[in-house]
Amino acid sequence: MDDRQYFEAIFAVVRAIPPGRVMSYGQVGRETGCAARTVGWAMANVPGDDSVPWQRVVGADGYLRIGRRSVALQDVQRKLLEREGVTFLENGCVDMARHQVGNEPPPTLELAFE
DNA sequence: GTTATGACGGCAT
DNA sequence: TATGCCGCCATAA
Numbered sequence: 001m002d003d004r005q006y007f008e009a010i011f012a013v014v015r016a017i018p019p020g021r022v023m024s025y026g027q028v029g030r031e032t033g034c035a036a037r038t039v040g041w042a043m044a045n046v047p048g049d050d051s052v053p054w055q056r057v058v059g060a061d062g063y064l065r066i067g068r069r070s071v072a073l074q075d076v077q078r079k080l081l082e083r084e085g086v087t088f089l090e091n092g093c094v095d096m097a098r099h100q101v102g103n104e105p106p107p108t109l110e111l112a113f114e
Numbered sequence: 115g116t117t118a119t120g121a122c123g124g125c126a127t
Numbered sequence: 128t129a130t131g132c133c134g135c136c137a138t139a140a
Contacts, residue, residue, distance in 0.1 A: 006137075025122050035135040036122035042137095043121050059122070066121045073121085 006034060010042040017056040020085040022099045024060040036060075044069065055080040062093035062100075 009032040017023050025036040025043075032039070039057065043066075046052045055077040059065040067074040078088060087095045097103060 026124090029122080029136085034137080037120060037134095038122095038136045038138095040121045041119095045138095046121095054121085057121080060124085064121085069121050077121095 006032070006038060007042055007045070010034065010039055011046070011052050014043075014052055014054060014057055017053060017101060019053075020099065021101050022056045022058050022062075022081070022086060022094050022096070023101045024096075025057060025065070026060050027101065028057060040065070056084075058094050058096075060096075062089070062096040064092070064094070 010028060013028050013031045014023070025039040028039045029036045043054050043057055046054045058077075064074045064077050066077055078092070081094065082088065086099050089095055
């Protein structure tokens with residue numbers, strides 16, 4: 001951890017997000033001790049590499065704030081998440097109630113995780 | 115050194 | 128209920 005200590009910290013948390021689960025920028029920020037904006041800044045600076053599952057980081061309301069930077073990436077993120085078993089609402093937002101880390105999915109929705 | 119901006123969040127109006 | 132504004136942390140110009 002030298003200059004990019006925040007990169008390391010934020011990336012580490014994001015990397016720790018299990019498949020089929022998502023975290024909000026603010027949530028990651030609290031884990032790293034940074035602000036939500038700082039997390040967004042880090043996500044915008046993720047290496048083109050797939051070493052960081054940036055797609056598992058969404059807005060606190062489940063909305064893909066990535067659309068603010070590129071609508072195409074928003075579609076990509078959605079596909080990647082769906083591929084992991086993440087379900088989306090009709091409004092195009094992630095079902096945070098079921099997939100947000102630290103949140104247990106309601107028993108009424110018997111989702112089959114792999 | 116100061117100002118502006120950003121893949122955000124929460125409170126206030 | 129919906130929209131807007133301010134605040135937070137860090138970087139770039």
